[in-house]
Amino acid sequence: MLAEIKVKTPLKKLHWIEECVEIHRFHIQQLKAESNWTMQKTADELNRSLGFISQAILVSSWLKTHETQLRKQSCRSHALDFIRMKKRERELAELD
Numbered sequence: 001m002l003a004e005i006k007v008k009t010p011l012k013k014l015h016w017i018e019e020c021v022e023i024h025r026f027h028i029q030q031l032k033a034e035s036n037w038t039m040q041k042t043a044d045e046l047n048r049s050l051g052f053i054s055q056a057i058l059v060s061s062w063l064k065t066h067e068t069q070l071r072k073q074s075c076r077s078h079a080l081d082f083i084r085m086k087k088r089e090r091e092l093a094e095l096d
Contacts, residue, residue, distance in 0.1 A: 016076045017063070023053060024060035055080055 014022060023046065030037040030045075043053045059079050063070055066086070073079040 016079075017059070017071060020056040020059040020076065021063065023048075023056040027053070027057060058083065 023042070026046070027037070027039065027042045030042060039053050039057070040050050042048075043050045046053070048056075055076065059070065059076060062079075062083055066082075069082060070079050073082055
């Protein structure tokens with residue numbers, strides 16, 4: 001599976017959103033195949049840091065409900081800022 005991702009579409013050549021989605025997909029595939037799979041194993045397999053994998057999965061998860069807004073962001077870092085802002089707004093709304 002990893003070989004397919006690397007050979008078919010190297011992660012570095014993907015747009016940052018598609019990279020996040022592919023990392024998330026790979027992680028889910030591995031979880032289905034191996035119940036004790038972890039984000040650290042995904043990081044090791046894809047030669048990325050654990051933080052990078054965690055952030056990519058977070059962005060990919062948020063695409064389900066905020067795709068339009070996330071696609072307007074120019075990079076993963078800006079997408080993470082958007083997610084943090086939305087989380088803060090939600091927390092503040094809960095305080096009212």
